[in-house]
Amino acid sequence: MQSLMMDYPLTLQHAFHRAVHIFPRKEIVTQTDGEPYRYTYGAWGERVAQLAGALKQAGVVEGDRVATFGWNTYRHFELYYAVPCMGAILHTLNIRLFAEQLVYIVNDAQDKVIFVDGDLVPLLEEHADQFPSVQLYVIMGEAAHATGKLQPSVDYETFIGSHPTTYDWPRLNENSAAAMCYTSGTTGNPKGVVYSHRSIYLHSMGVCLADGAAVAERDVILPIVPMFHANAWGFPHAAAFVGAKLVFPGRFMDPMRIARMIERERVTVSAAVPTIWIGILNLLGKEQIDLSSLRAIYCGGSAVPQALIEGLYQKHINIVHAWGMTETSPLASLSKLRSYQEDLPSEEQFRIKARQGTVLPGVDFRVVDMETGQEVPWDNQTFGELQVRGPWIARAYYNDSESAAKFAEGWLRTGDVAVVDEDGTLQLVDRTKDLVKSGGEWISSVELEGLIMGHPKVLEACVVGIPHPKWAERPLACVVPKPEFADQISAEEILDYLRPHVAKWWLPDDVIFIEAIPKTSVGKFDKKVLRKQYEMYSMSQD
Template sequence: MDERTMTGERLHAGSMQRHDLTVEKFLDHAAKWHPDVTVASAGPDGVVRTGYAELRREAGQLAAALSARGITRGDMIATLGWNTKGHVLLWYAAAAIGAICHTLNPRLSAAQLAAMTARSRPRLLLYGSGLSSLASEVTNGALATIAIDDPERSAGTSLSELITGGEGNMAPVWGAALEDDPAGLCFTSGTTGPPKGVLYTHRSNYLHTLRLLQADALALTTDDRVLPIVPMFHANGWGIPFAAPAVGAGLVLPGRNLDGAALAGLIASEAVTVAAGVPTVWLDLLDHVERHGIALPSLQRIYLGGAAMPIDAQRRLERGLGVSVHASWGMTELSPLGTVAPHGVDRTRPGSAGRAPIGLDLRLTDVSGAVLAEQREAEGHLQVRGPSVVRRYFGAVQDATDSEGWFDTGDLARIDPDGSLTITGRAKDLIKSGGEWINPGEIERIVAEGLDTGMVAVIARADAKWGERPVLIYEASADVDVEALLDGRIPRWWMPDAIVRIDRMPLAVTGKIDKLALRATFGAAEAVASDAVLRA
């Protein structure tokens, strides 16, 4: 009993029960109260469906098998997999014995992944369908590997064999973790700098789940069937694999195939009501639906994240799919939900990412860190704090927050009178030209409204006279009069010195525009493409 509880008992002769906030309790709840609600997992042989009670039984056997292989509380295991039943089983089995699940991104190179595992030092690496070669490159034979999916067996060892074999029949080990124990590790995408590790605890994940489930957030209920297209290796799949069982909602896992045809078929066959993913996925789905005249009547709500979507594209989605589209903003460091556009408000307000649910606080500061006297209708540097916000990066020796616990997101933002947040740019992206600041985010927003894809980026290029000047790169199949889109809407001296059209915008693994790649290609004056529009 801790000192605070003892003090409470002395003062009031009473106390409340202590139950650690650990994430395996979400699956326990679903198995007890929603035993037959389905978890559907798409794979090469079709869709496999399992009830929550059966999923809990298999997770218990897997937890016992992992314990039999020497995995104990505090050990790290790495996963290299897609959104599948096996991956979800692994999450809950690891959590139940107090192990830490380091989710690796299969879209990174073997060298990048090896650098991450060198830091996290996992005891095992478990890999998904089609990833055996990459897993071998990452481990180079120095780490035991197990296949998550049967078709990718390695030396005869797969997840199903652990569950059904002798190791899984020993007395199950379940509920070994405490709420302040680490539960998961995820590295940031590194679109603007080196990736950094964020170590989630059971408590932070539990409280994030409660925040996610609020009526002004995802508002999931047992009547929903939820499709997390966002990968589980992106900040815990936005927390959806925890949130769905927490309320007994059906969970639909798409596997590795995320093209429009596969998603349309899965949404139809599993009667999906709610789905979440990055804008490019939704545009591909919409193109397929419109091309083939398909209706998806069960789908009600779509949640966007990872990158902003132009307002016209949001409205096209709403019309074409018959859904409500909800923008959001978040970060790996926030577990990741920051804000989300709730029901009953103008969700298509340009640039709005919605309001912050309880459990996350926001504030705006000036460049020196001083809190702005007026927090509404003013642009400032966005800071956040809360029980699901990073305090210190994995392996770091100093906190990433100030003395009051505020974390600087690196974003520039504005808060509207109703509390809605609009991200106006990245502080690191600001361009200082002739001693004055240019905000690339504002230029990008205006141009994106005039593009079919909305893919536009503004980067800085060194300039002998002005220090830095803006260069604009956009994705389009034909030339667009970008200057006409910007004329009269930005200061004349903000007009980019070079405008470059490319066929395909480089994207980071999170779906965000990879500005590091753009700077490497277009950041030097001599690197401007031949079809660029150069300004004097």
């Protein structure tokens, strides 16, 4: 029997119209150098329409790529909807990429227009002559240090100012492209992921589910995770769907400014990588700041140390471990206590919350042996590669004929190594390339890092495998002490702290203390830099 349901397209236009017509008085706030910039969804909707009109007049047509190079701001949020709702494709550029990667991405995507925040103009000017496809630059805000190399260019407010506050939105196919983002390119060239209207629509509903992030109209959401990478984990789109108040940090990412924003705006939900929350926890040990409005902070990008979960719990802050990738839109799993786990001892609850948790409805997963390809048992011990599929999971990379190995038999091979417990919850033990294989046995660098960061004198820790003449690889721990303990901690102290928790052969060969751990463009530990720096370390110590 044929379905009798309406053929209703799942596009971002639905979220846009809901936000504008049902929640016009709800607020959107952006931190600036001075007082925050405030307006409403109603005013936002008018400016989104003006922006769409300006893009159309500038020659942007359906399927064109319109790039952004900017911070988390109200203007960036206007672009999040104007571009895809008029039929073009929003391409968010990572502002922290290496120059050669940035040039490669702009040219691979064939961006037609680039919107750039004023203070970031100098970063683009260095490469302006290498962007042949770009026909217009739109400058968002004052560009005090610009040299004029971006041509032709126009100020954002001038660009949209003369256009009507209404727009005749086209009817769109839900499977048409809405946005694209490139992976952070840790090895080789970055890969483009293209999101459809349908995939973003369904991902947004997943974020709003009670067992997702439970985003609701009454929430005040602060997306610290950058809008230029992986859709800011879906929170800007989800907020528009339900009419939640949005708070954008702009370029102000230091712990004090973030904490004050949460306090002032009474933020209920925020999202960021672990390094941000480590900084917040450290700040709360020194300052009296009221963060009681927070009902949950969502954390991903890299594994959340259990010590961070416990430390924030002691400050009455609930941190929820999330997992996803650029290829998964990105939210794919969350770690929340199940109903039958709420009476467990606190230590056991912390252990559960440190897992990557349960995949969202709409996401299928399997964990397979990396040699045989068979699914591993759910015994919480057997390692395997995590693979996922679902309506907001990519099935191929943009303009890449070599995608087949990554997308096998309808599954995305994530490159993450995981174990599964009897409840079907996931714990990532490492990336396939970051596992340390010592004497034929696997050592999880992530688990070691989490344990080391539980030491009260440690701020951050990163473990890498380095070559060894006998064991092939051995773990080396690179540790950043808390500032007040910089000269009061030793390698032996760290090893003594680890001994009760891991097998003897898991113990790092050495612990070295460094001032800072190098980070990738999205705030993850950059292990390839440390591996390169210390690749001869083990051999030189023998």
